[in-house]
Amino acid sequence: MFENLSERLSGVFDRLTKQGALSDEDVKTALREVRVALLEADVSLPVARDFVKAVQDKATGQAVTRSITPGQQVVKIVHDELVHVLAGDPEADPGKLKIDNPPAPILMVGLQGSGKTTTTAKLAKRLKEKEGKRVLMASLDVNRPAAMEQLQILGTQIGVDTLPIVKGEDPVQIAKRAKTQASMGGYDVYMLDTAGRLHIDQELIAQAAAVRDVANPRETLLVVDGLTGQDAVNVATEFDDKIGVSGVVLTRMDGDGRGGAALSMRAITGKPIKFVGLGEKMDAIETFEPERIAGRILG
Numbered sequence: 295m296f297e298n299l300s301e302r303l304s305g306v307f308d309r310l311t312k313q314g315a316l317s318d319e320d321v322k323t324a325l326r327e328v329r330v331a332l333l334e335a336d337v338s339l340p341v342a343r344d345f346v347k348a349v350q351d352k353a354t355g356q357a358v359t360r361s362i363t364p365g366q367q368v369v370k371i372v373h374d375e376l377v378h379v380l381a382g383d384p385e386a387d388p389g390k391l392k393i394d395n396p397p398a399p400i401l402m403v404g405l406q407g408s409g410k411t412t413t414t415a416k417l418a419k420r421l422k423e424k425e426g427k428r429v430l431m432a433s434l435d436v437n438r439p440a441a442m443e444q445l446q447i448l449g450t451q452i453g454v455d456t457l458p459i460v461k462g463e464d465p466v467q468i469a470k471r472a473k474t475q476a477s478m479g480g481y482d483v484y485m486l487d488t489a490g491r492l493h494i495d496q497e498l499i500a501q502a503a504a505v506r507d508v509a510n511p512r513e514t515l516l517v518v519d520g521l522t523g524q525d526a527v528n529v530a531t532e533f534d535d536k537i538g539v540s541g542v543v544l545t546r547m548d549g550d551g552r553g554g555a556a557l558s559m560r561a562i563t564g565k566p567i568k569f570v571g572l573g574e575k576m577d578a579i580e581t582f583e584p585e586r587i588a589g590r591i592l593g
Protein backbone atom coordinates (compact mmCIF):
# COMPACT_ATOMS: atom_id res chain seq x y z
CA MET A 295 0.00 0.00 0.00
CA PHE A 296 2.79 2.39 0.85
CA GLU A 297 5.76 0.40 -0.47
CA ASN A 298 7.68 3.28 -2.02
CA LEU A 299 7.09 5.72 0.80
CA SER A 300 7.86 3.07 3.34
CA GLU A 301 11.10 2.13 1.64
CA ARG A 302 12.22 5.74 1.39
CA LEU A 303 11.47 6.44 5.02
CA SER A 304 13.15 3.32 6.32
CA GLY A 305 16.27 4.35 4.38
CA VAL A 306 16.27 7.73 6.10
CA PHE A 307 15.57 6.34 9.55
CA ASP A 308 18.03 3.46 9.31
CA ARG A 309 20.78 5.96 8.75
CA LEU A 310 19.52 8.11 11.59
CA THR A 311 19.28 5.30 14.14
CA LYS A 312 22.70 3.91 13.23
CA GLN A 313 24.32 7.25 13.68
CA GLY A 314 24.30 7.31 17.50
CA ALA A 315 24.76 10.95 18.46
CA LEU A 316 22.64 13.40 16.48
CA SER A 317 22.87 17.12 16.00
CA ASP A 318 19.89 19.32 15.18
CA GLU A 319 21.40 19.63 11.73
CA ASP A 320 21.32 15.83 11.26
CA VAL A 321 17.65 15.80 12.17
CA LYS A 322 16.92 18.66 9.77
CA THR A 323 18.68 16.89 6.92
CA ALA A 324 16.74 13.70 7.58
CA LEU A 325 13.46 15.60 7.70
CA ARG A 326 14.21 17.28 4.39
CA GLU A 327 14.40 13.78 2.92
CA VAL A 328 11.14 12.85 4.65
CA ARG A 329 9.50 15.86 3.02
CA VAL A 330 10.69 14.81 -0.44
CA ALA A 331 9.49 11.25 0.17
CA LEU A 332 6.04 12.54 1.19
CA LEU A 333 5.78 14.72 -1.89
CA GLU A 334 6.80 11.84 -4.11
CA ALA A 335 4.03 9.79 -2.51
CA ASP A 336 1.69 12.56 -3.72
CA VAL A 337 0.95 13.98 -0.30
CA SER A 338 -0.18 17.55 -0.85
CA LEU A 339 2.42 20.25 -0.29
CA PRO A 340 0.85 22.05 2.70
CA VAL A 341 0.29 18.74 4.48
CA ALA A 342 3.88 17.60 3.86
CA ARG A 343 5.19 20.97 5.00
CA ASP A 344 3.12 21.06 8.20
CA PHE A 345 4.01 17.48 8.94
CA VAL A 346 7.74 18.06 8.73
CA LYS A 347 7.50 21.28 10.71
CA ALA A 348 5.58 19.57 13.53
CA VAL A 349 8.16 16.78 13.70
CA GLN A 350 11.01 19.25 13.55
CA ASP A 351 9.61 21.33 16.39
CA LYS A 352 9.41 18.26 18.58
CA ALA A 353 12.63 16.57 17.48
CA THR A 354 15.16 19.34 17.58
CA GLY A 355 16.50 20.73 20.80
CA GLN A 356 18.30 19.05 23.61
CA ALA A 357 15.78 16.52 24.87
CA VAL A 358 15.88 14.36 21.76
CA THR A 359 19.38 14.83 20.48
CA ARG A 360 20.87 14.30 23.93
CA SER A 361 18.85 11.19 24.67
CA ILE A 362 20.52 7.77 24.55
CA THR A 363 18.71 6.70 21.41
CA PRO A 364 18.07 9.91 19.48
CA GLY A 365 17.33 8.22 16.14
CA GLN A 366 14.62 6.07 17.68
CA GLN A 367 13.14 9.09 19.39
CA VAL A 368 12.82 10.83 16.04
CA VAL A 369 11.13 7.78 14.54
CA LYS A 370 8.70 7.74 17.45
CA ILE A 371 7.86 11.40 16.91
CA VAL A 372 7.30 10.73 13.19
CA HIS A 373 5.07 7.78 14.07
CA ASP A 374 2.95 9.84 16.45
CA GLU A 375 2.66 12.65 13.95
CA LEU A 376 1.56 10.20 11.25
CA VAL A 377 -1.16 8.86 13.54
CA HIS A 378 -2.21 12.43 14.25
CA VAL A 379 -2.46 13.46 10.60
CA LEU A 380 -4.27 10.24 9.66
CA ALA A 381 -6.73 10.27 12.52
CA GLY A 382 -7.82 13.79 13.18
CA ASP A 383 -10.42 12.75 15.70
CA PRO A 384 -8.96 10.06 17.96
CA GLU A 385 -12.32 9.54 19.65
CA ALA A 386 -14.09 8.47 16.49
CA ASP A 387 -14.23 4.79 15.62
CA PRO A 388 -13.72 4.70 11.86
CA GLY A 389 -15.32 1.31 11.33
CA LYS A 390 -18.55 2.21 13.11
CA LEU A 391 -21.28 3.47 10.85
CA LYS A 392 -24.28 5.35 12.22
CA ILE A 393 -26.99 2.82 11.71
CA ASP A 394 -29.23 3.13 14.71
CA ASN A 395 -32.98 3.78 14.19
CA PRO A 396 -33.68 1.19 11.52
CA PRO A 397 -33.96 1.33 8.63
CA ALA A 398 -30.86 3.53 8.41
CA PRO A 399 -30.12 4.92 4.97
CA ILE A 400 -26.51 4.97 3.74
CA LEU A 401 -25.84 7.01 0.62
CA MET A 402 -22.91 5.90 -1.53
CA VAL A 403 -21.46 8.54 -3.85
CA GLY A 404 -18.40 8.81 -6.07
CA LEU A 405 -17.13 8.95 -9.61
CA GLN A 406 -17.70 6.14 -12.06
CA GLY A 407 -15.02 3.50 -11.79
CA SER A 408 -14.00 4.50 -8.27
CA GLY A 409 -15.25 1.18 -6.91
CA LYS A 410 -18.57 2.44 -5.56
CA THR A 411 -20.73 -0.56 -6.41
CA THR A 412 -18.08 -3.01 -5.24
CA THR A 413 -17.68 -1.08 -1.99
CA THR A 414 -21.45 -0.95 -1.44
CA ALA A 415 -21.57 -4.74 -1.60
CA LYS A 416 -18.42 -5.17 0.53
CA LEU A 417 -19.89 -2.95 3.25
CA ALA A 418 -23.26 -4.70 3.07
CA LYS A 419 -21.53 -8.04 3.55
CA ARG A 420 -19.56 -6.66 6.46
CA LEU A 421 -22.65 -5.24 8.16
CA LYS A 422 -24.40 -8.54 7.71
CA GLU A 423 -21.57 -10.75 8.92
CA LYS A 424 -19.90 -8.62 11.57
CA GLU A 425 -22.91 -6.85 12.99
CA GLY A 426 -25.73 -9.21 12.10
CA LYS A 427 -27.64 -6.52 10.25
CA ARG A 428 -30.31 -7.06 7.64
CA VAL A 429 -29.28 -4.97 4.66
CA LEU A 430 -31.09 -3.95 1.48
CA MET A 431 -29.10 -2.55 -1.44
CA ALA A 432 -30.52 -0.45 -4.26
CA SER A 433 -28.84 0.82 -7.42
CA LEU A 434 -29.91 4.28 -8.53
CA ASP A 435 -27.85 4.29 -11.70
CA VAL A 436 -30.72 4.55 -14.17
CA ASN A 437 -28.42 5.47 -17.05
CA ARG A 438 -26.37 2.30 -16.78
CA PRO A 439 -28.50 -0.84 -16.61
CA ALA A 440 -25.26 -2.84 -16.37
CA ALA A 441 -24.44 -1.12 -13.08
CA MET A 442 -27.85 -2.07 -11.69
CA GLU A 443 -27.34 -5.65 -12.74
CA GLN A 444 -23.84 -5.67 -11.27
CA LEU A 445 -25.23 -4.79 -7.84
CA GLN A 446 -27.86 -7.50 -8.17
CA ILE A 447 -25.23 -10.10 -9.06
CA LEU A 448 -23.05 -9.06 -6.13
CA GLY A 449 -26.10 -9.20 -3.84
CA THR A 450 -26.81 -12.78 -4.86
CA GLN A 451 -23.16 -13.67 -4.39
CA ILE A 452 -22.97 -12.30 -0.84
CA GLY A 453 -26.51 -13.20 0.21
CA VAL A 454 -27.77 -9.62 0.59
CA ASP A 455 -31.11 -8.52 -0.84
CA THR A 456 -31.33 -5.95 -3.60
CA LEU A 457 -34.30 -3.81 -4.47
CA PRO A 458 -36.00 -5.26 -7.56
CA ILE A 459 -35.23 -3.26 -10.70
CA VAL A 460 -38.23 -1.39 -12.11
CA LYS A 461 -37.68 0.19 -15.51
CA GLY A 462 -38.57 3.84 -16.04
CA GLU A 463 -38.11 5.06 -12.47
CA ASP A 464 -35.89 8.01 -11.66
CA PRO A 465 -33.33 7.88 -8.82
CA VAL A 466 -35.60 9.73 -6.37
CA GLN A 467 -38.43 7.28 -7.01
CA ILE A 468 -36.05 4.36 -6.49
CA ALA A 469 -34.80 5.88 -3.22
CA LYS A 470 -38.38 6.26 -1.99
CA ARG A 471 -39.20 2.69 -2.94
CA ALA A 472 -36.05 1.47 -1.17
CA LYS A 473 -37.13 3.31 1.97
CA THR A 474 -40.62 1.81 1.87
CA GLN A 475 -39.32 -1.68 1.23
CA ALA A 476 -36.70 -1.34 3.95
CA SER A 477 -39.33 -0.22 6.48
CA MET A 478 -41.89 -2.83 5.56
CA GLY A 479 -39.35 -5.62 5.20
CA GLY A 480 -37.78 -5.02 8.61
CA TYR A 481 -34.32 -4.15 7.31
CA ASP A 482 -31.78 -2.47 9.58
CA VAL A 483 -29.97 -0.64 6.81
CA TYR A 484 -30.61 0.31 3.21
CA MET A 485 -27.79 1.34 0.96
CA LEU A 486 -28.32 3.63 -2.01
CA ASP A 487 -25.70 3.20 -4.72
CA THR A 488 -25.97 6.45 -6.71
CA ALA A 489 -24.93 6.94 -10.32
CA GLY A 490 -21.31 7.81 -10.93
CA ARG A 491 -19.84 9.76 -13.79
CA LEU A 492 -16.36 10.24 -15.09
CA HIS A 493 -16.27 13.81 -13.83
CA ILE A 494 -18.16 15.82 -11.30
CA ASP A 495 -20.83 17.69 -13.22
CA GLN A 496 -24.03 19.58 -12.52
CA GLU A 497 -26.29 16.65 -13.24
CA LEU A 498 -24.39 14.24 -11.01
CA ILE A 499 -24.49 16.66 -8.12
CA ALA A 500 -28.15 17.60 -8.68
CA GLN A 501 -29.14 13.94 -8.73
CA ALA A 502 -27.16 13.01 -5.63
CA ALA A 503 -28.53 16.06 -3.80
CA ALA A 504 -32.13 15.18 -4.73
CA VAL A 505 -31.65 11.64 -3.44
CA ARG A 506 -29.98 12.92 -0.28
CA ASP A 507 -32.97 15.20 0.36
CA VAL A 508 -35.52 12.38 0.19
CA ALA A 509 -33.41 9.74 1.91
CA ASN A 510 -31.94 11.88 4.69
CA PRO A 511 -28.96 9.51 5.00
CA ARG A 512 -27.29 8.69 8.31
CA GLU A 513 -24.04 8.30 6.45
CA THR A 514 -22.97 9.66 3.09
CA LEU A 515 -19.89 7.72 2.11
CA LEU A 516 -17.71 8.96 -0.70
CA VAL A 517 -15.79 6.28 -2.57
CA VAL A 518 -12.56 7.50 -4.14
CA ASP A 519 -9.78 5.74 -5.99
CA GLY A 520 -6.69 5.78 -3.78
CA LEU A 521 -4.45 5.45 -6.82
CA THR A 522 -5.35 8.95 -7.94
CA GLY A 523 -3.42 10.69 -5.16
CA GLN A 524 -4.13 14.37 -4.83
CA ASP A 525 -7.00 14.10 -7.32
CA ALA A 526 -8.77 11.85 -4.83
CA VAL A 527 -8.51 14.63 -2.27
CA ASN A 528 -9.79 17.22 -4.77
CA VAL A 529 -12.77 15.00 -5.61
CA ALA A 530 -13.52 14.63 -1.90
CA THR A 531 -13.38 18.38 -1.33
CA GLU A 532 -15.79 18.98 -4.17
CA PHE A 533 -18.27 16.29 -3.19
CA ASP A 534 -18.23 17.49 0.38
CA ASP A 535 -18.85 21.11 -0.65
CA LYS A 536 -21.73 20.18 -2.90
CA ILE A 537 -23.41 17.24 -1.19
CA GLY A 538 -21.89 16.85 2.26
CA VAL A 539 -19.94 13.73 3.06
CA SER A 540 -19.67 11.93 6.40
CA GLY A 541 -16.74 9.70 5.54
CA VAL A 542 -14.46 8.48 2.79
CA VAL A 543 -13.64 5.02 1.50
CA LEU A 544 -10.28 4.84 -0.27
CA THR A 545 -10.22 2.00 -2.79
CA ARG A 546 -7.36 0.26 -4.64
CA MET A 547 -5.03 0.58 -1.69
CA ASP A 548 -3.81 -2.90 -2.64
CA GLY A 549 -2.21 -1.40 -5.73
CA ASP A 550 1.20 0.20 -5.96
CA GLY A 551 -0.34 3.61 -5.57
CA ARG A 552 1.67 6.23 -3.84
CA GLY A 553 -0.65 6.42 -0.88
CA GLY A 554 -0.54 10.20 -0.53
CA ALA A 555 -4.33 10.53 -0.55
CA ALA A 556 -4.51 8.67 2.73
CA LEU A 557 -2.23 11.21 4.38
CA SER A 558 -3.76 14.34 2.90
CA MET A 559 -7.45 13.44 3.11
CA ARG A 560 -8.24 14.35 6.69
CA ALA A 561 -6.04 17.43 6.82
CA ILE A 562 -7.42 18.92 3.61
CA THR A 563 -11.07 17.86 3.68
CA GLY A 564 -11.66 17.45 7.41
CA LYS A 565 -13.38 14.15 6.60
CA PRO A 566 -12.28 10.84 8.07
CA ILE A 567 -11.29 7.89 5.95
CA LYS A 568 -13.49 5.11 7.31
CA PHE A 569 -12.48 2.13 5.20
CA VAL A 570 -9.86 1.10 2.67
CA GLY A 571 -10.51 -1.22 -0.26
CA LEU A 572 -7.79 -3.78 -0.74
CA GLY A 573 -8.86 -5.80 -3.77
CA GLU A 574 -11.74 -6.94 -5.93
CA LYS A 575 -12.98 -9.69 -3.62
CA MET A 576 -15.94 -9.08 -1.35
CA ASP A 577 -13.85 -9.43 1.81
CA ALA A 578 -11.13 -7.08 0.62
CA ILE A 579 -12.04 -4.15 2.83
CA GLU A 580 -10.62 -3.00 6.16
CA THR A 581 -11.43 -0.29 8.63
CA PHE A 582 -8.99 2.57 8.43
CA GLU A 583 -6.96 2.37 11.59
CA PRO A 584 -4.41 5.17 11.87
CA GLU A 585 -2.09 3.22 14.20
CA ARG A 586 -1.91 0.29 11.84
CA ILE A 587 -1.48 2.49 8.77
CA ALA A 588 1.30 4.48 10.45
CA GLY A 589 2.96 1.16 11.31
CA ARG A 590 2.78 0.08 7.67
CA ILE A 591 4.22 3.37 6.46
CA LEU A 592 7.14 3.07 8.81
CA GLY A 593 7.64 -0.57 7.86
Ligand code: GDP
Binds near residue numbers: 545546547
Ligand atom coordinates in the same frame (compact mmCIF):
# COMPACT_ATOMS: atom_id res chain seq x y z
P1 GDP B 1 -18.09 2.03 -9.79
O1 GDP B 1 -18.22 2.44 -11.23
O2 GDP B 1 -17.56 3.15 -8.97
O3 GDP B 1 -19.32 1.43 -9.21
O4 GDP B 1 -16.92 0.94 -9.75
P2 GDP B 1 -16.99 -0.63 -9.57
O5 GDP B 1 -17.45 -0.99 -8.22
O6 GDP B 1 -17.73 -1.22 -10.71
O7 GDP B 1 -15.44 -0.99 -9.65
C1 GDP B 1 -14.66 -0.80 -10.80
C2 GDP B 1 -13.55 -1.86 -10.83
O8 GDP B 1 -12.66 -1.65 -9.75
C3 GDP B 1 -14.08 -3.27 -10.69
O9 GDP B 1 -13.36 -4.09 -11.57
C4 GDP B 1 -13.76 -3.62 -9.23
O10 GDP B 1 -13.57 -5.00 -9.03
C5 GDP B 1 -12.48 -2.84 -9.00
N1 GDP B 1 -12.25 -2.49 -7.59
C6 GDP B 1 -13.10 -1.91 -6.72
N2 GDP B 1 -12.52 -1.72 -5.50
C7 GDP B 1 -11.24 -2.20 -5.62
C8 GDP B 1 -10.12 -2.29 -4.70
O11 GDP B 1 -10.15 -1.88 -3.53
N3 GDP B 1 -8.98 -2.84 -5.21
C9 GDP B 1 -8.90 -3.30 -6.50
N4 GDP B 1 -7.74 -3.82 -6.90
N5 GDP B 1 -9.91 -3.22 -7.37
C10 GDP B 1 -11.09 -2.69 -6.96
